[in-house]
Amino acid sequence: MEKKPKSTYDKLKQLKLRLTAPNKPASIPELAEYMSCDMRTIYRHLKTLEKENCGLQKDKTAKKFFIQPTSAWRPPEKILKGLKSAQKILDDMGSTPQGQNVKRAIDFLQGEELPEETSSQAISTDENFIVDLGPFSEFSENVINRTTRINSVLNAIKQRQKLLISYQSAHDGAEKKHKILPLKLILRIDTVYLIAKTEDEEGKISEKGFQFAFRRIKTIQRLNEFFPEQNFDYKKFFESCYGRFNGSSSPKIKLLLEIKSEWLQAYLKESHFNPPIKIKKQKPFTVELSLYDTLDLESWLFSILPDVKILEPASIKEKMKNKLKAANEAL
Numbered sequence: 001m002e003k004k005p006k007s008t009y010d011k012l013k014q015l016k017l018r019l020t021a022p023n024k025p026a027s028i029p030e031l032a033e034y035m036s037c038d039m040r041t042i043y044r045h046l047k048t049l050e051k052e053n054c055g056l057q058k059d060k061t062a063k064k065f066f067i068q069p070t071s072a073w074r075p076p077e078k079i080l081k082g083l084k085s086a087q088k089i090l091d092d093m094g095s096t097p098q099g100q101n102v103k104r105a106i107d108f109l110q111g112e113e114l115p116e117e118t119s120s121q122a123i124s125t126d127e128n129f130i131v132d133l134g135p136f137s138e139f140s141e142n143v144i145n146r147t148t149r150i151n152s153v154l155n156a157i158k159q160r161q162k163l164l165i166s167y168q169s170a171h172d173g174a175e176k177k178h179k180i181l182p183l184k185l186i187l188r189i190d191t192v193y194l195i196a197k198t199e200d201e202e203g204k205i206s207e208k209g210f211q212f213a214f215r216r217i218k219t220i221q222r223l224n225e226f227f228p229e230q231n232f233d234y235k236k237f238f239e240s241c242y243g244r245f246n247g248s249s250s251p252k253i254k255l256l257l258e259i260k261s262e263w264l265q266a267y268l269k270e271s272h273f274n275p276p277i278k279i280k281k282q283k284p285f286t287v288e289l290s291l292y293d294t295l296d297l298e299s300w301l302f303s304i305l306p307d308v309k310i311l312e313p314a315s316i317k318e319k320m321k322n323k324l325k326a327a328n329e330a331l
Contacts, residue, residue: 008048011035014229015045016054016067017159024224025064034160036228080106104148137190149220150185153194157182160227162199166219167212175218183209183232189243189296191215197230209237239274242289243296250292256312259285264307286311298323 006014018026018034026034031042046065049056055068087102156163163182168175180196187193192214198206209232240252259265265285268277278288291297293316301310301320310317 012045012048014160015042016049018226019049019056019065019067021066021159021161021226024226025059025066026226027064030226031065034226034228133190149217150192150214152220152222153182153185156222157184160229162223162225162227163196164221164223165194165212165217168216168218170213170216178212179223180210180212181205181227181230183230184234185214186211186234188238195232195234195237197232235274240291241274242291242294242300250294253291253293253313253316255289255291255297255310255316256280257287257289258309258311259287259307260309261307264304 015031015035018031028039028042032039035042035045046056049067056065057068058065083102083106087106090102153163155161160181163180165178165180166175167178178196179199180194181199182194182196184195185192186195193211194214194217195209195211197209205227259268268287269279271277273289273291275290280286280288298320301308301316302323305320310320
């Protein structure tokens with residue numbers, strides 16, 4: 001699907017996001033690279049911003065630009081000193097929600113973080129719309145630490161700011177540093193994922209995106225580096241996957257199922273699959289799904305037996321039979 005060209009308004013909005021990054025002014029060449037355009041276009045955009053009276057300024061070198069909000073306010077030093085003393089005491093006690101709140105207040109008062117919507121607002125915008133993701137969900141609106149980190153990452157995504165993260169492997173528990181270009185935060189099957197491209201030591205950026213489970217990101221550092229817009233379609237990223245994991249390393253299959261019960265027929269008609277489910281026959285009700293053969297898919301098939309008959313492929317039928325046999329022996 002071809003993307004529509006961005007309007008001048010959208011381009012100026014993105015440019016302002018970059019220029020309002022605290023303590024990170026940018027030169028004309030840097031802005032041209034960031035916006036993927038030539039320097040003459042940047043000069044035109046800056047003239048437009050000057051007319052808007054949005055607080056556009058030059059730094060001491062007169063070679064870099066930034067936007068200083070007109071409502072800028074410096075808090076009294078006594079308030080900051082008191083908050084920093086409280087933060088030190090709370091830090092000595094270990095990681096606490098109160099400590100995170102105090103740190104966030106200090107960052108905000110010092111202008112190091114722009115106010116953003118909370119993560120709960122991003123997920124639910126009305127107090128009467130309750131999002132209950134079940135007992136296995138990692139998300140809770142009471143996890144203050146995660147809420148603060150989610151907002152920080154959302155800021156970086158909007159400003160297209162690179163991050164350095166320390167990520168713990170799910171396989172062996174080892175931690176590894178990754179320099180990333182954050183693209184999207186996605187709440188998928190009750191788990192929050194950060195989708196990002198990676199950058200190696202030589203500055204080469206990966207062509208495809210990778211997903212990092214947010215709970216296994218141990219540290220996040222926002223770098224003084226920004227990146228141009230990246231081509232990324234999250235629907236294509238999860239295409240043909242089933243469940244929690246991106247199963248692109250698993251074999252791709254066409255699953256043909258005969259659905260025996262009416263409740264399951266209704267459930268499948270109302271469910272979301274990517275690519276969409278195909279109804280091959282009405283009697284008997286037969287559907288086709290194009291998916292990757294993942295553990296999530298097998299678990300789902302177990303959950304709907306015997307209301308479904310697996311017609312194809314034969315490899316899935318054989319695998320399910322063997323696992324049912326092993327499950328029966330374990331009882």
